Amino acid sequence: MLKLAVTAGRRSKVKMSPGREASLKPSDVVEIAVETNDEDYVPDKVSLRARIADRIFTGRTTRKNLDKLELDPKIVSVDVGRPLHPIKSPGDPGARGRSKTIHRTKR
Numbered sequence: 001m002l003k004l005a006v007t008a009g010r011r012s013k014v015k016m017s018p019g020r021e022a023s024l025k026p027s028d029v030v031e032i033a034v035e036t037n038d039e040d041y042v043p044d045k046v047s048l049r050a051r052i053a054d055r056i057f058t059g060r061t062t063r064k065n066l067d068k069l070e071l072d073p074k075i076v077s078v079d080v081g082r083p084l085h086p087i088k089s090p091g092d093p094g095a096r097g098r099s100k101t102i103h104r105t106k107r
Helices: 063-070
Strands: 029-036 047-053 056-062 074-079
Touching: 029 063, 056 063, 063 074
Parallel strands: none
Antiparallel strands: 029 056, 029 074, 047 056
């Protein structure tokens, strides 16, 4: 399993928000932003989504493949995305807090 701790005085290449690693199963697909030290390089097991620059791209891979990216000498850094949840307005069912009713009056 991937260890995100500092190793031999060097920081881990793979970065993700605290607690995210524990919530992922090896087969879970994650969105990643990758910086490489080789132009146009995309590692095996990474599906390219969009190229941002010659050495930076976004893609998808599985949790278990993050271990391989950590060891890849052509990888500078990998940032693992986190899921976004929709923001609900106060009147939406399931929204937190009180719902607000707005009444219109006829003129």
